[in-house]
Every structure is written in structure tokens, then in C-alpha cells.
Amino acid sequence: MKRTVLAALLLTAAAPALSQTSITTLPPPVAVDPKVAALRDNALDNDHYAWEVVEGLTTEVGQRLAATDAEARARDWAVQKLKAMGFANVHVEPFTMPVWTRGAESAEIVSPFPQKLAVAALGYSGSTGPNGITGQVLYFDSVDALRLAPDSAVKGKIVFIDHHMMPAQDGSGYGQFGAPRRQGPTIASLKGAIGIVIRSIGTDHHRNPHTGVQYFTDGAAPIPAGALPVPDAEQLVRILKRGQPVTMHLTLVSEKRDGAQSGNVIAEVPGRDPSAPILLVGGHLDSWDLATGAIDDASGVAITTAAAKHIMDAGRPLRTIRVVWFGAEEPGGFGGKAYAEAHGKERYAIAGESDFGADRVWRFSSAYMKSDPAIHAQLTAGLAPLGITKNDKGDADGTDVEETIKAGAPWISLNQDGTRYFDYHHTPDDTLDKIDPAQLRQNVAAWTTVLATLSGGIESQPKQPKRR
Amino acid sequence: MKRTVLAALLLTAAAPALSQTSITTLPPPVAVDPKVAALRDNALDNDHYAWEVVEGLTTEVGQRLAATDAEARARDWAVQKLKAMGFANVHVEPFTMPVWTRGAESAEIVSPFPQKLAVAALGYSGSTGPNGITGQVLYFDSVDALRLAPDSAVKGKIVFIDHHMMPAQDGSGYGQFGAPRRQGPTIASLKGAIGIVIRSIGTDHHRNPHTGVQYFTDGAAPIPAGALPVPDAEQLVRILKRGQPVTMHLTLVSEKRDGAQSGNVIAEVPGRDPSAPILLVGGHLDSWDLATGAIDDASGVAITTAAAKHIMDAGRPLRTIRVVWFGAEEPGGFGGKAYAEAHGKERYAIAGESDFGADRVWRFSSAYMKSDPAIHAQLTAGLAPLGITKNDKGDADGTDVEETIKAGAPWISLNQDGTRYFDYHHTPDDTLDKIDPAQLRQNVAAWTTVLATLSGGIESQPKQPKRR
Numbered sequence: 001m002k003r004t005v006l007a008a009l010l011l012t013a014a015a016p017a018l019s020q021t022s023i024t025t026l027p028p029p030v031a032v033d034p035k036v037a038a039l040r041d042n043a044l045d046n047d048h049y050a051w052e053v054v055e056g057l058t059t060e061v062g063q064r065l066a067a068t069d070a071e072a073r074a075r076d077w078a079v080q081k082l083k084a085m086g087f088a089n090v091h092v093e094p095f096t097m098p099v100w101t102r103g104a105e106s107a108e109i110v111s112p113f114p115q116k117l118a119v120a121a122l123g124y125s126g127s128t129g130p131n132g133i134t135g136q137v138l139y140f141d142s143v144d145a146l147r148l149a150p151d152s153a154v155k156g157k158i159v160f161i162d163h164h165m166m167p168a169q170d171g172s173g174y175g176q177f178g179a180p181r182r183q184g185p186t187i188a189s190l191k192g193a194i195g196i197v198i199r200s201i202g203t204d205h206h207r208n209p210h211t212g213v214q215y216f217t218d219g220a221a222p223i224p225a226g227a228l229p230v231p232d233a234e235q236l237v238r239i240l241k242r243g244q245p246v247t248m249h250l251t252l253v254s255e256k257r258d259g260a261q262s263g264n265v266i267a268e269v270p271g272r273d274p275s276a277p278i279l280l281v282g283g284h285l286d287s288w289d290l291a292t293g294a295i296d297d298a299s300g301v302a303i304t305t306a307a308a309k310h311i312m313d314a315g316r317p318l319r320t321i322r323v324v325w326f327g328a329e330e331p332g333g334f335g336g337k338a339y340a341e342a343h344g345k346e347r348y349a350i351a352g353e354s355d356f357g358a359d360r361v362w363r364f365s366s367a368y369m370k371s372d373p374a375i376h377a378q379l380t381a382g383l384a385p386l387g388i389t390k391n392d393k394g395d396a397d398g399t400d401v402e403e404t405i406k407a408g409a410p411w412i413s414l415n416q417d418g419t420r421y422f423d424y425h426h427t428p429d430d431t432l433d434k435i436d437p438a439q440l441r442q443n444v445a446a447w448t449t450v451l452a453t454l455s456g457g458i459e460s461q462p463k464q465p466k467r468r
Numbered sequence: 469m470k471r472t473v474l475a476a477l478l479l480t481a482a483a484p485a486l487s488q489t490s491i492t493t494l495p496p497p498v499a500v501d502p503k504v505a506a507l508r509d510n511a512l513d514n515d516h517y518a519w520e521v522v523e524g525l526t527t528e529v530g531q532r533l534a535a536t537d538a539e540a541r542a543r544d545w546a547v548q549k550l551k552a553m554g555f556a557n558v559h560v561e562p563f564t565m566p567v568w569t570r571g572a573e574s575a576e577i578v579s580p581f582p583q584k585l586a587v588a589a590l591g592y593s594g595s596t597g598p599n600g601i602t603g604q605v606l607y608f609d610s611v612d613a614l615r616l617a618p619d620s621a622v623k624g625k626i627v628f629i630d631h632h633m634m635p636a637q638d639g640s641g642y643g644q645f646g647a648p649r650r651q652g653p654t655i656a657s658l659k660g661a662i663g664i665v666i667r668s669i670g671t672d673h674h675r676n677p678h679t680g681v682q683y684f685t686d687g688a689a690p691i692p693a694g695a696l697p698v699p700d701a702e703q704l705v706r707i708l709k710r711g712q713p714v715t716m717h718l719t720l721v722s723e724k725r726d727g728a729q730s731g732n733v734i735a736e737v738p739g740r741d742p743s744a745p746i747l748l749v750g751g752h753l754d755s756w757d758l759a760t761g762a763i764d765d766a767s768g769v770a771i772t773t774a775a776a777k778h779i780m781d782a783g784r785p786l787r788t789i790r791v792v793w794f795g796a797e798e799p800g801g802f803g804g805k806a807y808a809e810a811h812g813k814e815r816y817a818i819a820g821e822s823d824f825g826a827d828r829v830w831r832f833s834s835a836y837m838k839s840d841p842a843i844h845a846q847l848t849a850g851l852a853p854l855g856i857t858k859n860d861k862g863d864a865d866g867t868d869v870e871e872t873i874k875a876g877a878p879w880i881s882l883n884q885d886g887t888r889y890f891d892y893h894h895t896p897d898d899t900l901d902k903i904d905p906a907q908l909r910q911n912v913a914a915w916t917t918v919l920a921t922l923s924g925g926i927e928s929q930p931k932q933p934k935r936r
Contacts, residue, residue, distance in 0.1 A: 055706070059581065059706045060580075060581045062577075062582075062583030062584075063583065070582075070583075073582075113527065113528045113530065114530075114538075114541075115531065116530075116531075206676070207895075207899070231899040231901050234900070235530075238527045242527075428675040431673075431675070431699040432699070432706075434673070
């Protein structure tokens with residue numbers, strides 16, 4: 001009875017409201033497994049695992065830049081925490097990579113209006129050395145404008161690239177407006193610039209620089225490359241608009257070293273059928289160095305781990321759930337590549353990552369849209385009570401699972417609301433207070449629904465008799 | 469006719485809505501001088517002077533810490549600007565004072581969870597020297613808790629004082645919750661602490677430390693004293709709650725030197741009667757060093773100067789309007805004291821300051837409440853169309869005019885909405901983008917109304933014939 005009522009409610013929720021439909025043209029009703037619904041609702045109301053992970057990791061480790069001692073401490077913390085939570089096969093799979101670390105940083109307008117600006121180097125920036133560099137600032141409103149400029153105009157200058165990224169729920173804009181960060185330094189270097197500063201790829205108006213990775217490609221020599229906070233970039237624009245030549249002194253000290261160690265932390269909820277395809281979920285353990293990386297991505301490992309824990313609490317799934325806390329995502333997805341090299345050929349029932357903060361999931365998509373609509377309908381029906389709609393145009397998402405998906409794993413994307421994500425992304429402001437516990441629980445409930453739906457069935461286990 | 473309608477509207481607006489009133493018990497109707505209303509409405513719709521001042525000063529000078537070269541550049545800028553705007557008697561009145569400047573700053577948890585925290589020294593903090601100090605952190609939830617602690621417990625420690633200031637429209641809370649900053653360092657020093665950090669006296673959740681002045685009194689030796697941003701203070705609380713001893717390495721390098729120069733910049737709109745009492749308005753020119761001081765207090769000098777300029781544009785007032793851009797308010801109201809020493813005995817018709825940001829004025833009060841209710845009724849009626857209510861419990865306000873008011877000048881307080889003021893106050897985030905141009909114009913309209921109402925009448929002057 002209860003099941004029928006629930007199915008009827010879901011059917012109503014799923015019906016397209018904006019077009020005339022006849023009851024005969026509606027898709028067949030989908031009943032959600034009451035066990036799945038109960039696990040989802042329990043996670044939504046009661047989850048505390050995710051908060052414990054995100055609070056613990058950000059408090060007891062703090063920032064955990066890839067391939068540094070801090071990231072190693074984070075792996076130790078992760079192993080201890082995952083074991084304490086009851087996961088099986090908890091272990092680290094190490095890999096090596098180049099490490100980049102930040103030193104002293106400052107930016108100063110020397111003339112015409114002497115004043116300091118805030119700045120942070122981009123990942124793999126060249127180093128100015130401790131004495132810094134001094135040069136005339138040359139303004140471009142886009143990467144294309146820089147690309148079109150004659151080399152002779154750029155040579156010897158400090159390039160400044162502006163842009164106007166706006167907040168968007170789906171995070172679109174980061175691709176297009178991220179170009180100054182990703183391509184700007186290489187183009188500026190190839191044209192002979194002595195350095196580059198960009199308007200931070202961010203949507204806030206605080207004095208927070210947004211760092212992030214970039215690579216020097218096409219044979220470009222590394223030059224110092226930094227991000228100005230949005231208010232500082234706007235200040236520089238106002239100064240430039242006065243029309244006088246603007247001279248900047250820029251200090252961005254940094255160091256790059258090959259052969260440093262990072263690693264992935266792996267934990268499992270073993271399935272009753274070890275040969276069944278695996279459910280792979282996770283997030284990344286590393287963060288940028290400017291903050292404690294609460295939304296990027298302590299929350300991602302917390303959410304997916306908490307979801308797996310809720311299944312574990314309920315009993316034993318048919319399929320093994322594997323949770324991965326990937327290492328070194330920020331500097332270029334090193335952990336995801338290392339994982340795929342080691343495990344890409346295994347059989348998966350799903351591969352998905354949480355790496356877009358901790359605000360509510362608002363839509364989802366998965367490979368099952370095409371490969372198995374019945375499973376997709378189950379997911380759709382199970383997620384709908386959380387306010388999550390299906391996105392028929394969705395695509396695979398997540399740097400850490402990208403290579404594993406390319407190797408054949410079916411993907412799932414749970415899209416979080418990104419409206420305020422780029423206010424904090426890669427800044428000193430990515431701290432625990434930006435996480436809303438109620439929204440965090442909704443995320444856990446969503447991933448719990450996914451894991452429960454695809455688990456192959458969860459068998460309650462008799463509790464171990466207590467020894468006296 | 470138009471005048472009658474306006475008066476009727478104002479009467480309606482002023483009528484108490486929540487109690488039964490008879491038309492016979494209402495106060496006598498007040499007609500606003502149409503010239504005053506026209507000046508007010510023009511400022512509200514069209515003012516551009518204030519934006520030009522606040523944009524120019526923050527862009528072309530930037531931060532302007534008291535008694536530094538930057539403040540001297542700000543005075544030069546002010547003199548040039550005020551002359552260009554057509555003010556008379558533009559000049560600087562210099563004074564000397566001790567200057568305090570900031571050097572390298574950092575805070576680091578050494579154990580149990582190594583990580584960096586953001587920090588900024590408070591004004592007149594002692595210096596740690598370049599090597600910093602290391603000590604155990606001792607938590608107090610208030611200044612009173614510190615005061616009650618035995619000296620033996622505090623000796624050799626780094627004191628940390630927490631608090632929980634909340635946003636308030638009237639800014640209340642800054643008095644009470646500002647105690648950790650104002651009194652904490654002295655009490656900690658007298659009890660033998662080697663340093664002190666406080667939770668920033670602020671209402672935001674960004675990685676912005678809120679600096680501000682404090683003095684070592686009662687014979688206390690200066691010790692290093694810093695403010696942690698709110699997220700960092702909350703992080704430190706979480707770390708302390710784990711129960712292990714927490715060791716901090718704190719570097720707050722600073723320097724104090726006596727006999728530095730600051731000054732007040734003074735400009736006038738000369739009245740037709742030079743012997744009539746003066747209308748004194750202004751704000752402070754100096755800022756803290758962490759930002760460009762847009763809301764504290766470039767906006768204050770901009771608003772009051774723009775209001776005086778609107779009177780100047782309309783003609784010649786009977787009474788002289790004197791605009792003062794006070795120097796060195798932040799480290800202790802040095803400019804206000806110097807002004808009062810030189811000019812406190814002159815006769816004033818009003819003395820008022822704008823120094824609480826640039827959000828809308830929501831209420832006002834003045835000495836005329838008691839001394840001349842008819843004038844106060846004129847002000848009330850003139851300000852009401854701007855949404856400004858009279859505050860019968862209001863009091864004099866403004867560090868810079870405090871001494872002049874004590875010497876006998878009638879005061880006026882136009883209270884701005886302070887709900888978000890302490891999000892930015894004394895932080896790196898006090899930048900131009902925090903100013904809403906529409907709210908800034910409302911401020912100008914309010915001060916224009918005050919000046920026009922108290923001007924003694926503005927006589928239009930024939931325009932100078934253009935030379936050919």
C-alpha cells in the first residue's frame with residue numbers, strides 16, 4: 001500500500017507539466033524499492049558521517065597540496081578514518097609526479113599610483129626569484145586579443161588579461177572564461193612577455209586570488225603567472241583607464257621538483273559477489289594550498305564515503321562498492337590517471353565523482369540513459385524526492401574518473417548547484433564555514449540512492465554476538 | 469499648490485500609524501522649502517561628485533595609512549580635487565603624531581595539526597621581530613574570562629580571545645564585542661602573555677583579518693597583538709576543542725616612530741555672512757593599510773563634499789560651509805583633536821561627520837531635538853522622503869567632530885545602515901566594489917538636505933559672463 005502511494009506520487013512528480021499529455025502516453029510507472037527509499041531518507045535526515053569527514057580532514061590536516069608532506073598527512077588521516085568507519089581493503093596506491101610549491105608573493109603598482117595589489121601564483125608558474133620583476137602592464141580583454149597582438153608589442157611586458165565570468169548554476173563559463181588561466185601564460189610566454197597576471201577566474205568580489213593549474217605548452221618557457229583577486233583586477237583596469245603607462249613590480253617565488261610522491265587512498269565495502277561489476281565513487285583528497293579545501297574537495301570524499309557507509313550500515317551489497325580518495329587532482333588529475341592505469345580494465349557497474357562543492361544536487365545524468373533505460377528510470381524515480389531532475393543532455397563529469405570511464409565504465413553525474421561555487425573555488429576562502437550541513441546531507445542522500453539502486457540488493461547481516 | 473501637496477504627503481508619512489490619533493492631536497504641519505526639496509531630489513537623482521571623489525581617491529591613492537607617505541599623497545590629491553571643484557580656502561593644517569607601520573606577518577599552528585592561519589597585527593601592536601614567537605595558545609571566550617584568569621596561567625602563553633559579534637543595523641555590538649581588541653592586549657600583557665590573537669571584530673566569513681587600533685595602557689608593555697579572520701578563529705577553536713595543547717608560531721613585525729606628520733585638509737563654501745555660525749561637515753581622509761578604504765572613509769569625505777558642492781552649485785549660502793577631510797582618525801582621532809584645538813572655539817550651526825560606510829541613511833538625530841524643535845522639524849520633514857526617520861534617542865556620533873561638539877557645536881548624526889558594514893570594516897575587502905552608487909547618492913541627498921535646511925538661505929548668483 002505504502003509502495004503504491006509512493007509510486008503514484010513519483011509518477012506525478014515525473015509527469016511533464018508544460019505540455020498536454022494523456023495518461024496513455026505517460027511512461028510506465030516506476031516503483032522505488034522501499035529499502036532504497038528508506039536508506040535515502042535516513043541519509044537526508046540523519047547523516048553525520050559526511051560532516052565528520054569534512055570537518056575532521058579540514059581541521060586536523062588543513063590544506064593538502066598535491067605531493068607535499070601535507071598531502072601525505074592527509075593520506076594517513078584518510079587510512080585511519082576509513083578503517084575506523086569499518087571499510088575493508090583500506091590501502092594507499094602511491095605514484096610519483098612533479099611537485100610545485102609557492103613561496104613569497106606580492107604585486108605592486110610602481111607608477112603612476114603606487115599601491116599594493118593582492119596576487120597568487122598559478123600552478124606551475126615560473127618563479128621571479130626573490131627580487132621580483134618590473135615591467136609595464138599591457139591590457140587585454142581576452143585571450144584572443146592577446147593572441148592577435150603582435151609579438152613586438154608584448155615583448156618585455158607584463159601581460160594582464162581581463163574577462164567577465166558570471167555565476168551560473170551549471171558552472172558553465174569556467175570552460176570559456178578559464179582560458180586566460182589555462183592558455184594565457186603559454187601565449188604570453190611565446191610572445192616574449194616577462195610575466196602575466198590575470199583577473200581571477202572567479203565570481204566573487206573579495207580580495208581572494210583564485211589559483212589553479214596551467215601548463216606551459218608548445219615549447220613555451222615558464223614565466224611568472226599570477227591571479228589578481230577580482231577587486232584588484234578591477235582596480236588595475238581603473239588605473240590603466242587613466243591612460244598613463246602603468247609599471248608593476250611582481251614577485252612570485254615558486255619551486256618545481258620532479259619525482260615527488262602522491263597516492264590514492266582506496267577503501268571498499270566488499271560485495272557478496274566478488275566477480276560482480278564494481279560501484280566506483282569518490283572525490284579528491286588533495287586541495288590547493290591557499291585554504292583547507294572544504295568544498296574542493298573534502299566535501300566530495302566526505303559525501304561519497306558517507307553514502308558507502310550508509311550501505312555498509314544496512315548490510316552487504318551484492319556488488320562491491322569501492323571508494324577512492326584520489327590524490328593530486330588539482331595539478332592535473334594524476335591520481336585519476338594512476339587509478340585508471342591500475343584498475344581501468346576491471347568491470348564497473350558505475351563510476352562517479354563528487355567534485356563541485358557541497359551545495360544541493362539539482363540534476364543528474366548517467367550512461368544508463370541509453371544503455372539501460374529501466375535502470376535509469378529507477379535512478380530518476382529514486383532521486384526525484386530529493387528535488388533532483390534528470391538531464392537528458394548530460395555527460396560524464398569528473399577529472400578523477402574520466403580515464404576509467406574512457407576505459408569503459410558506465411558513468412553517472414550528480415550535478416551540484418554551482419551558483420556560488422566559483423566565489424570560493426581555489427581561494428583562501430574555501431573553508432568549512434562555506435558548507436551548509438543540510439545541503440551536504442542532501443548530497444549524501446543522492447549518492448546513497450545511487451549506490452543502493454545499483455547495489456544488486458543489500459542483504460541484512462546478523463549482528464555479531466557480543467563477547468562477554 | 470505643489471507645496472501644499474508636498475506638505476500633505478509629508479504629514480501623512482510622519483503620522484504614527486500604530487496608535488489611534490485624532491487630527492487635533494497631530495503636530496503642526498511642516499512645509500519643506502521647495503529649494504531644499506529640489507536640491508535634495510537633484511542630488512538623489514543626479515549626484516556624480518561623490519562617486520568621482522571615492523573612485524578617484526581609492527584608485528589614484530589607494531590605502532592611506534595615517535602619517536605615512538601615502539596619507540601625504542592623499543592630502544595632495546585632496547587639495548587638488550577640492551580646488552578643482554571650486555571650493556575656497558583650500559588648505560592643509562598639519563600636525564605631528566606617532567606613526568605605526570606593519571611588516572611581515574604570519575601565524576602557524578605548529579602542533580598538533582600543522583597549518584597556516586591568516587593574521588594581521590592590530591594598530592600599535594608590539595613587534596615579534598622577524599623570527600617570530602612560539603607559544604601555547606590559551607583560549608578565552610571573552611575579555612572578562614581573561615581578566616578572571618590567574619596570572620600564572622597566562623604567563624608565557626599566547627592568549628586567544630573569542631567572541632560572537634552579530635550584524636546589526638545600528639552597529640551596536642562594536643562597542644561590547646570590540647573589547648577583545650581594545651582591552652585584550654593590555655590585560656594579556658599585564659598578566660605576562662607573550663602575545664595575543666583575537667577573533668576579528670567582524671561579521672563576515674571570509675579570510676579577512678579586521679585590524680583596528682588598540683593602546684597599551686596601565687603601564688602594560690607592548691606585546692604582539694593580531695586579529696585572525698573569522699574562519700581562522702573558528703578553525704583554531706575546532707583545533708583547541710580536540711583537547712591537545714596547541715602551539716602557535718606567530719610573526720607580527722611592526723615599527724612605531726614618534727614625530728611623524730599628518731594633517732587635516734580644509735575647504736569652504738564661503739557664506740554671505742562671514743560672522744554667521746559655520747556648518748561643519750566631513751569624514752576622514754586616512755584609512756587602514758590593508759585596503760583602499762572605500763567605505764572607511766573615502767565615502768564619508770565624498771558624501772559630505774558632494775553635498776557642499778550641491779549648495780555651491782545652487783548659489784551662495786548665508787552661512788559658511790566648511791568641509792574637513794580629517795587626517796589620522798584610525799589610530800586615535802588625531803585629526804579631530806587637532807581641528808578642535810585650532811577651531812573648537814568658533815561658532816557652529818552644526819557639526820556632523822559621515823563615517824559609517826555608504827549604505828543608506830535610515831535615521832537621524834540632532835542637538836536641535838531639544839534646543840530648537842522647529843529646526844528639527846524642518847530637518848525631519850526634509851529627510852523623510854529619503855526614507856529617513858527621526859530617532860528621538862539619538863546621540864552625537866563621529867570621532868572627528870567629537871571634540872568640536874564637546875566644545876559646544878550643535879551635533880547632527882545621520883545613521884547609515886550598518887548591517888554589512890562590519891563585514892568589510894578594517895579588512896583587505898574595503899574596496900570600491902562594496903559601494904552601491906544608488907545608496908551613495910541617497911547619502912549625498914541627505915547631507916544636501918541638512919546643509920540646505922541650515923544654510924540660512926541660498927542666494928542664486930548671476931553666472932560670470934564668459935570671456936571671449
